[in-house]
Every structure is written in C-alpha cells, then in structure tokens.
Amino acid sequence: MSSHDTHHAPPPRPRVWSGVERALAAVGISGKALVIAAPAIWLTVFFLVPLAVVFGISLTIKQFGRPPYTPLLTNEEGTVQLTLHLNNYLRLFTDQLYVAAYLNSAKIAFISTVITLLIGYPMAYVIGRAPDQWRNILLMLVILPFWTSFLLRVYALSGFMRGNGVINQFLALFGIEPLVMMQTDFAVYVGIVYTYLPFMILPLYTNLVKLDGTLLEASADLGARPVRTFLSITLPLSMPGILAGSMLVFIPAIGEFVIPALLGGPGTLMIGRVLWDEFFANTNWPRAAAVAIAMLVVVVIPVMLLQRAQDAMRDKEQAS
C-alpha cells in the first residue's frame, strides 16, 4: 500500500489555512478585514471608549455611593434627563492649585529635558565616536538601565540622596554638613534626569554615529576651532536626534507621578500627582476626570500634533 502511495509525490502540504480562509469567505468576511478589525476593535473598546467615559464622568459631581459620582442620565417618571455639571472645569480655572500644578509640571519637565540633553549629548558623542570594541560595551552600559525597573532606579537614587545616604556620608569625610536633598524640587529634577538619561542618549547616539568624520576633518583643515566646528557642523546635523531625545524625556516627565511622589516634597506640585491624589486620597473621581481631560487638551494633543509635523518633515527630507 505504502509503496503505491509514494507515486503521488510530492506529499500534499497542509491545507489548514486555506480551509480557514474559505470558511471565513463563506460567511462574507475577508482575511484582510479580520486583520484590521481585531486591533481596531480592541483599541476602540479599551482606548477610545475609556476616554469618552472620562469625559462623561468629568461632567458629573462627586457623591457618596457606588459609583462615587452622580449619574449622567436619570429617568424621572418616564422622561430621561441628562444632567451636566461644569463645576469641575470651573474649579480648574479658579483654584490656584490646578493652574500652578500645570505650569509647574511644564517648567520641571522642560528644565529637566535641557539638563538631560546637556549631560546626554557628550555621552552619546563619545559612544558614537568610540572604537568598535568600546562602543558595544558603552552602549550596553546605556541599555542596561533602560531595561532595569524604573521604580527600583528611583528607589536607588533615594537611598543615595537621603539624609544619611551615600552622598552625605562622603561629604562627612571632609567635615561638610549633610545636605538636605530628599523631599525637595531639586531631588525631582535629579530623579527625572537620572531615569530618563538613556532615553536621551539612544536617539542621539543613532544620529551621531552616522556623522561623517570627513566633514569634521575638513572643517579643522580649513582652520576652524573645535567649538566653531561643533556649532556649525555637528550641532545642526544632530538636530533630529536632539528633537527625538528631548520628546522622549519631556513627554513622560510632564505627567510623571512616581518621581514627585517618592523624591519630591509636599510642595512639589505636578499634575500627575494632583490627579492621583484627587482620585485616591479625595476619591473625587469627577474632579480627577476633569484634570485628565484638561491634561489631554493642553499637553497630549499638542504633543501628538508636534510629532505628526516632525514625522511629515522627516518623510519630506527622506523623499528629496
């Protein structure tokens, strides 16, 4: 029997997938539609709808009960009534706390981004220009913290800066009084720079490693001093890397919660922390929702538009 069967070589390949395809086609669904639909439905249900729910709840007010907010729709004697409250949004503008928190978050995120750039640029430059065998090791040293737990790195930093921490013990060797670093805005800046430094270095490195060394030599041969060469050649050419790295630091920093909560003092106002406290400490869900919607409009949407503009610019450059 088996010897007879071998005449029918080559053996038939499994037909499972085409079977599945035919079955779907019979119901009127193409494979293509299915590929698009699966992620699209997931994102609609678990990303877009939640944002709509947040907006809806931002128009209610806090009440005691489950859930802890007033219903949007009420049914009174057969007529459905829609009740919208604008109190939460009015409070965002009238209560100094919220305005100050938004402004302070933007300030802290901006200054930390600039400091991260100033520290990360020379590091990325050195890695990009290092001989091959060194470059791999240095790059690995940047990637390692990138994969290490964010929370644990903030914790490591707090152990380093606290009253009886390593820095103060080191200073004590020289008879210097201990510095108060924890629970201050200073600690928040150090925390953001420390945790996001790899995010700045990696895009800068990918940009600087492509820098054509002959341009720098030509500039030096023509008598330009190193500073001049840097300002007129290296810096302009590395602009895309600077922008990419800065966005990767600024965006997460502005909504940061963990760093101000663990390193900052009670006076360190940041909007992520304000939202958290409205929700967990005050259990004011509608207010937290309004803070989130305001954050979305003031921070997230401009950032997305900026990124789109940046992408369009890059595509244009690549096309030309």
Place this chain on the structure above:
Amino acid sequence: MRRSWFLTIAATLGFAFLYAPIISLVVFSFNESSLVTVWSGFSTKWYGALLADPQILGAAWLSLQVAFVAATIAVVLGTLCAVALVRFRRFRGRTMLAATVAAPLVMPDVITGLSLLLLFVAMEGIFGWPAGRGLMTIIIAHATFCMAYVVVVVQSRLTDLDLSLEEAAMDLGATPVRVFFDITLPIIAPALISGWLLAFTLSLDDLVIASFVSGPGSSTLPMVIFSKVRLGVSPDVNALATIIIGFVTLGVVAATLLQRRSRPKHPLP
C-alpha cells in the same frame, strides 16, 4: 586633542551618575544592619527574609502572570495592526487606526489608568462584566498600552522587509494567509521576540496603571515595592532589586553577545 579630554571626563562622569546609585544599592543589599546606609558587615539575611515574605512572593507571581499574558496578547494584536498599517496601503479608517495605536505612547500613565478604571466600573454597572477588578483587568490594561510599543517594533521590521519573497510565493499560488505564516512570520520573528520582551518588561515595571485597575488582594510587585518604599527604605527591597538587576544584566549581556556574533559590525538594530 584638548577637546577630547573634556568629552572623556564628561562621559565618565555621566556613566558614574548612571551607575553609582545602582552599585550602592547592590552593595547595601548585603549589609547586615537594617539601617540601609550604614555598613556593619556582610550578610545575606535580607535575601532570606525576602524568600520568606509571602506578600512579595505572591505579588511577584501575579506580576509574572500578568506580564506573560499581556505581552502575548500585545504581540498578537500589535503584529496584526502593524501588518494592516504597512501592507494594506489604503482602507477606510487607516489614519484613525495609525493615530489611535500611536496615542498610548504619549499618553501619561495616570490618564490611561484612570480611563480604563472608569470604563471597567461603567461596564460593570451596565453589563455586569468585569465583576470586580484584578488579574483580568490588569492584563487588559497592560496589553493595551504595550501593544503600541509592539506595533512600533514590528512596523519598522515590516517596512524594511524585501517584498519580492512574498510576491514570489503569491505567484506560485500561495494564499495570503499561507504567505504570512510561511514567509512573513519567520522573517519578522526576531522583531516579534524583541516586541514581546519589551512588552513583558514594560508590564512588569508598571506601577501607575496597575494601581488604578487592580482590585483588593491583587497587588502587583511594583505596587508592593511602592508601598514599602513610601514608608522608608527597607533592606529586603534592596535584595529584591539586586536579584532583578542581576537578571536584567544577564539578559542584556547575552543579547549583546548574540547580536555581536550574528552581526559583528552593527551591535544594535
């Protein structure tokens, strides 16, 4: 070469800044004293205390389960999404899909967490599902934000992919599904693996989103660490951090060596 002296010193200080806190944390995890910053002799007792702490062990197990399932869902959905965006040039809602999948990358964690929690509460009120919050809701939340990262990784690999192989298979009569499983998938497999590892790490690391969508009795590892750390320094967290840093170091060193072997000139994609 005066300029290169400046650069060398700046870079050395930068690396010292990155590593000094981590190294001191690792060193003090072997400290005998419970005062985390005063050295009083070598001891491994905090590792023992860690292994005897059911709260930390339970949270670690929960986090690993969440990360495993969430990363897997994120890779499946993220790959489908990347294929749709790269291969299907035109379809209705393409711009919308591209914008929606990229949005979680710039969304602050507090908003993602709050919005999903409010959704789960509203859904429970209307449909009775999900009944309460816990493992399931954390997995859904993590899969959603991790998916965005998987799409970025897989998309860049698909864009670089040589189309002629797929076209050849089509010309030979293979159906699109067959082409995907026999040709495309094996070629983009490395991107799926890096996407999965990235999603797994992000999920294990998340504190904020999990805090919103978890329920009583389902604290993830970062949530337990956060509540311990908030009360002050605790030596067993140092021990835990050292173990985690050890695993990450092994993984990164192994990945670097593997990549160097396969592509000697370019250590990174």
